[in-house]
Amino acid sequence: MSLHGKQVRHLRALAHHLKPVVQVGQAGLSDALVRKVDTELETHELIKIKVGQEAPVGAKEAAPLLAERTGGEVAQVIGRTIVLYRARAEDPDIVLPD
Numbered sequence: 001m002s003l004h005g006k007q008v009r010h011l012r013a014l015a016h017h018l019k020p021v022v023q024v025g026q027a028g029l030s031d032a033l034v035r036k037v038d039t040e041l042e043t044h045e046l047i048k049i050k051v052g053q054e055a056p057v058g059a060k061e062a063a064p065l066l067a068e069r070t071g072g073e074v075a076q077v078i079g080r081t082i083v084l085y086r087a088r089a090e091d092p093d094i095v096l097p098d
Helices: 005-015 031-044 059-070
Strands: 020-024 046-051 073-078 081-085
Touching: 005 046, 005 073, 005 081, 020 031, 031 046, 031 059, 031 081, 046 059, 059 073, 059 081
Parallel strands: 020 046
Antiparallel strands: 046 081, 073 081
């Protein structure tokens, strides 16, 4: 699934007030971190991830890797913050515009 402009804008607006629920630290994109991101996406559908200064990868490099490993879509990367989206398998809360 690939997001188009109107959908990305909608997700960015929804994510504006969210606080980061996952932080990438010195361990980088470990399997435990990917599992945590996967769990949070299943719970919330739209999450923010903060990439710490001590992380071995930057936000621009981490975003597509996390999206690929979790089956999500990158809605935004701004500074050290990543916004990821993945529709819940059953009963999704977020309805994307066409």
